Structure formats: C-alpha cells, structure tokens
Amino acid sequence: MSRTLSLNLIRLAVVAVFLALWEGVAHLGLTQDFVLSRPSRVFLWLEQAVISEFFWINVGVTLRETLLGLIIGAVLGVASGFALAHWRRSFEVLEPFIMALYSLPRVALAPLFLVWFGIGEGSKVALAASLVYFVMLLNTYTGVREIDPNLVNAARTMGASKSFITRRIQLPASMTFIFAGLRVSIGLALIGTIVGEMIAGRFGLGQMIARAANMFDTAQVFGIIIVLAVLAVVLNEAMKLIERRVMRWQPQSKRV
Amino acid sequence: MMQEASTTETPAKLSAKLRVEGVSLEFPGGDGRAIKVLNGIDLAIAPGEFCTIVGPSGCGKSTLLSVIAGLLAPASGRCLLDEKPVQVGNPRIGYMFQSDTLLPWATALDNVRLPLEAVGRKDDGRCLDLLRRVGVGDFAASYPWQLSGGMRKRVQLARLLAQEPDVLLMDEPFGALDAQTKLLMQEELLRLWESTKLTVLFVTHDLSEAISLSDRVLLFSARPGRIKEQYDVPLDRPRQIEEIVSDPHYNELFVRIWRSLREEIRLS
Structure with missing residues (x-):
C-alpha cells in the first residue's frame, strides 16, 4: 500500500x-439541535442544497467576489510592491502608514465600503481586495529587496534597460514571495467576502449563514461552513497548479 | 628574461584598450567617517593583454572592476575604453561576477540569450554555438540547478561572449570551484582568450592562477588599494597549465610576488 x-x-x-x-x-x-445540530441533518440540508438553483447562485456570487477581490488586491499589491522597492525613499516615507493600515482590522472598514461601493458585490470585492492588497504589497516588496544584487548588476552590464530588468529579472526572482503571498491571500479574500456578505447584502454564502443563524437553523450553518471549506480547498489546489506551472523550472524537491 | 618590478607609475603605452586614470573611491564607514577604498589607481591595458590583479582581501580589487564597469561611480578619476569614458551598460565590456549570476529560472540557452535580448537582438544559432564552444552544447535545455559548478561557469562564459565584448572584467570567477575544476576552467579560458584576442582584467587571490594566465600581474596594496608593484610574466604563449608550474621562471616569479604580497596581507 x-x-x-x-x-x-x-x-x-x-x-x-x-x-x-x-x-x-x-x-x-x-x-440541543439548535446548538450543535447533527451530521445526518447537515447532510440532509446539503443534499437538498446541491439541487437548488438558489444555492448555486449564492455559491457563484461568493466565488466571483472572492476571485475578483483576490485578483484586484494581488495586481495592485504586486504593482505597489514593485513601485515601492524601486523608489525606496517612498517606502521609507510611507512605511508607518502602510504598517498602520496593514495591522488595522480591515473588517472595521466594512461599513465605509458599504457606503462607498454600495450594498451589492462591489463592497465585498473591496473588502476582500483590501485584505489581500497589503499582504501582496509587503511580500512583493520583500521579494524584490531580497534579490541577489549581482543578478541585477549582471543585467546592467549587458546594457539592459530598467523595464527589461523589472520584467526579466525582478519579476521572476520575486515569484517565490509572490506565490507565498497568494497562498495566504486565498483565505483572506474568502474572509473579506464572507464578512462583507454577512454584514449586508442579498446574496452570497455569508448572507445565507447570517440568515440561517438568525433562524437558529444550525444544520444549514454547518452545511454552508462545509461548502466554504470545500471552496477554500479547491481554490488552494488551483493556486498550487498555477504555481507549479509558473515555477516548473524549480527542482522537484522545492515544488509545492 | 626576468624584469624588475616597476613602480606604480602608469606604463607609457601608446594605445591602451582600457585606461584607468587617478581613480579613488570612498565608502561611508560605520562611525560616519569615510573609508578610503581605492587610492589613485592608474592603469593602462593594451589591446589583447591579459592582466591580473592580486592583493590581500578587502584591498578594493573587486571594487575597481565595479568602477571600470560603471556600476560604481568613483570619487575622482575616470575610466576609458578606447580612450572614451566608460558608461554602465556598454556591452563591449563584459563582467563575470564571483557569485553565480545565471538566472535560475532560465535554461542554459535562455541565459546565453539574455545579453542579446537585453539590447533587442536574437541569434539562437550563435548562442548554441557558444554553448558548444565552451563544452556544454548538450545542456542547452538544462536549468542551472541541473548543472555542476564547473558547467555553470562554462555557461556564464558563453553568456559573457554572447554580448560580444572587447574587454572582460573577471572578478574571481573560479574562486568557488574545487581545485580540479578550477584548472579545467583556466585551460578553457586560456583557449578562448587565445582564439579571440580579448583584453582581460582578472581579479584573483590565487597567485598561481594569476601567473599561469596573465601577461602582467598587478599587486595591490592593503586598503586603501593602490598598485604597489607590477610584474611582467615571462612565460611563452600558448601556455599549458600543467607545464607552467614546472617552469623555473614561474617559481621565481611566484616567490617574488608572494614575498611582496605577504607584507600587504600582514598590513591588512
């Protein structure tokens, strides 16, 4: 075996x-059932859920918000990380503000995001992106700063332009740090989305949990938690696939 | 045969491929005071000359290469290639670093392509040819981690030649290799140099390597580095690495340079 x-x-x-x-x-x-429910009831709910259209609409909404938040937060975070690593002085100036925002429980911003981006999907995406953004920024910044300076110097002596060095040296060299950030970011994007949905909205698994909990439908709450766990595992595996594809140059022993 | 060690004055050469004039450099020290690293270096290297610099650790010999390549700006003085000031990113000056600077995510061939791509060119045939010339033609599709230390050095040599330099600046390129691989790489380098007529400035702390390879050995003083003495190497070309060590001229020169170098090491 x-x-x-x-x-x-x-x-x-x-x-x-x-x-x-x-x-x-x-x-x-x-x-009592409203405290812990029981597996048979949870599975009964799941059985009914997977054949209902309403359930899949909500899964779709949550998935879309999570992925959008992840992508927007990651793209902006990586871009900011590169910019700050490039203009080091700006990082020195901004560092206390970045750290303050990074340490702030971003969930506290949810009511503001509701006002700014509306009760629909926008505010959930914004909350997810705000969680992802700072992790990606700090990881990318560290990744770029950790690059062996002689890799960059070697390219400079070849007559490479700054944009060539960014694309061909700094971006691939910081990929390990970027992917480490992305793996953490999947969970963060899910947190942002679900919390956003629980606070206000009409759709999404977070909204379903909030409603079920209000009705003491504990079986449904557990059912949705299982769905969320499956979603997280699927997203993580998808990220591993992407990472393996991008980092296929790595020796077997270092792969995820 | 044997020439006397000359003093530090620049030899009056009519045409220098590479000329260094009065280069000094300081680094900020920990206590706020500047540390003088290079102290008025004057140097002229003829076209096709193989020149090595030896000196105690930390004497600024590697720093001088960075200044010549334009990676560091000197506090005073200037560097000239064909009597014109050098700027960073001139592909005619090739730089080989002590550390491994192959891109780990690129294959051997992609690494050799890099200097061409950096200036918007493409010539895969030539890149493959260069890999073959340095003896790693069969490993074009291998990643650096799949290659031994010696093979990685060979790929770096191929990459260096791909940018079609006139001058090679080599900063202890074989310092990290085991003794046998080092000898093989020295042979390889001599063979390439003899067939290309490149001008080479080679930094090493290995006296035997310096004498075996070069036409002229420059001895750096302890920090702040200046050229203390220079020695012409009276060995015939083409050279066989294994025969050099039994040449009486080699031994005599080795002893003379070593005695002078030892004083500087004690000072540093």
Whole structure:
C-alpha cells in the first residue's frame, strides 16, 4: 500500500469517528439541535442544497467576489510592491502608514465600503481586495529587496534597460514571495467576502449563514461552513497548479 | 628574461584598450567617517593583454572592476575604453561576477540569450554555438540547478561572449570551484582568450592562477588599494597549465610576488 493511500485511509477513519461521535452525542440527547445540530441533518440540508438553483447562485456570487477581490488586491499589491522597492525613499516615507493600515482590522472598514461601493458585490470585492492588497504589497516588496544584487548588476552590464530588468529579472526572482503571498491571500479574500456578505447584502454564502443563524437553523450553518471549506480547498489546489506551472523550472524537491 | 618590478607609475603605452586614470573611491564607514577604498589607481591595458590583479582581501580589487564597469561611480578619476569614458551598460565590456549570476529560472540557452535580448537582438544559432564552444552544447535545455559548478561557469562564459565584448572584467570567477575544476576552467579560458584576442582584467587571490594566465600581474596594496608593484610574466604563449608550474621562471616569479604580497596581507 502506498504511503499516500494509507495516509488518506487514516484521515477518512478520523472523519468517520468524529462524525459518529457527533451523531451519537446528539442522538443521546446530550445537546440541543439548535446548538450543535447533527451530521445526518447537515447532510440532509446539503443534499437538498446541491439541487437548488438558489444555492448555486449564492455559491457563484461568493466565488466571483472572492476571485475578483483576490485578483484586484494581488495586481495592485504586486504593482505597489514593485513601485515601492524601486523608489525606496517612498517606502521609507510611507512605511508607518502602510504598517498602520496593514495591522488595522480591515473588517472595521466594512461599513465605509458599504457606503462607498454600495450594498451589492462591489463592497465585498473591496473588502476582500483590501485584505489581500497589503499582504501582496509587503511580500512583493520583500521579494524584490531580497534579490541577489549581482543578478541585477549582471543585467546592467549587458546594457539592459530598467523595464527589461523589472520584467526579466525582478519579476521572476520575486515569484517565490509572490506565490507565498497568494497562498495566504486565498483565505483572506474568502474572509473579506464572507464578512462583507454577512454584514449586508442579498446574496452570497455569508448572507445565507447570517440568515440561517438568525433562524437558529444550525444544520444549514454547518452545511454552508462545509461548502466554504470545500471552496477554500479547491481554490488552494488551483493556486498550487498555477504555481507549479509558473515555477516548473524549480527542482522537484522545492515544488509545492 | 626576468624584469624588475616597476613602480606604480602608469606604463607609457601608446594605445591602451582600457585606461584607468587617478581613480579613488570612498565608502561611508560605520562611525560616519569615510573609508578610503581605492587610492589613485592608474592603469593602462593594451589591446589583447591579459592582466591580473592580486592583493590581500578587502584591498578594493573587486571594487575597481565595479568602477571600470560603471556600476560604481568613483570619487575622482575616470575610466576609458578606447580612450572614451566608460558608461554602465556598454556591452563591449563584459563582467563575470564571483557569485553565480545565471538566472535560475532560465535554461542554459535562455541565459546565453539574455545579453542579446537585453539590447533587442536574437541569434539562437550563435548562442548554441557558444554553448558548444565552451563544452556544454548538450545542456542547452538544462536549468542551472541541473548543472555542476564547473558547467555553470562554462555557461556564464558563453553568456559573457554572447554580448560580444572587447574587454572582460573577471572578478574571481573560479574562486568557488574545487581545485580540479578550477584548472579545467583556466585551460578553457586560456583557449578562448587565445582564439579571440580579448583584453582581460582578472581579479584573483590565487597567485598561481594569476601567473599561469596573465601577461602582467598587478599587486595591490592593503586598503586603501593602490598598485604597489607590477610584474611582467615571462612565460611563452600558448601556455599549458600543467607545464607552467614546472617552469623555473614561474617559481621565481611566484616567490617574488608572494614575498611582496605577504607584507600587504600582514598590513591588512
């Protein structure tokens, strides 16, 4: 039996034991259903959800907001990181402000984003992007600063222009840091989107959770949490695929 | 045969390929005071000459190469290529760094293409040819991590030649290699130099390497670096690396330079 297969079997067993305990506790009446619900009810809800159009519309909305927030935050963050690494003085000037905004719980900005970008998808995308932006900025900045200066110097002695050095040396050289940031950013974009949806709006999995919780429909809350976990895993795997494709020059041992 | 070590004055050469005039440089020190790194360097290298610089660590010999390449601006003095001031990014001056400067995400061929692409050119046939010339033609599609240290140096040599330089500045290029690979690379470099008539300024801390390769050895003083002495190497060309060490001229020169170098190392 291969190592991965046996690992997966053990994982499956852990899940089965966990679900059995949970079901047993609820079955024996040790907890009330609106507190913990039970696996059988959660799966019943999931069964109905996957055949309902309403559910898929909400999944689509959340996915779109998350991806848009991720892309917008990442593109702006990488661009800002490069700009600040290039004009180092500007980073020195802006550093305390960047760190203040970075450390600020961006969720506190949600009400402002609602006013600025409306109750629709815009405010959720903005919140997700604002979480992603600073991580990508700081990671890219560090990545560019960590580049062996002689790689850049070698290109300079060849007569390479600044834009050539940015494209052909600095961008690929900082890719490791950019991808490390992107992996963290998937989770952050999901947080931004879900929190945004929970605060206000009409669609999205966050909005569904908020409504279900108001009605003490704990089975549905757990069901949506499982859907979100699956979504996060799928996004992470997709990112790994992209990373492997972009970084295929790397030795096997260093790959994700 | 053996010529006396001359003093630090610039030799009166009619045509210098590379000329360094009164170059001085300071770095800001930790306590706010400036540290003088280079102290009035005068140097003239004839076309096709192979010149090496030896000196104690930290004497500024690598720094001088950076100044000549235009990567560092001197506090005073100037560097001339064919009697015209040097500017950074002139492809006619090739620079080989001590550290590995191959792009790790690019194949050997892509690395050799780089200097051409940097100036908007493309000539894959020539790039492949260069890889073959330095003996790594079969590894054009390999990434640097798949190559040994010696092979990476060969790819770097091919990349250096791809930009069609007249002058090579080489900063301890073989310093990190094991002894055997180093000898192979020295042979390779001599072979390339003999067939190309390039002008070379080569920095090393390996006295034997300096004598084996060059026409002239410049001895740098301890910091602030200045040219303390120069020695003409009276060995015939073309040279065989393995035969040089048994040449009495080699041994005599080695001892003379070493005695002088030792004083500087003790000072530094």
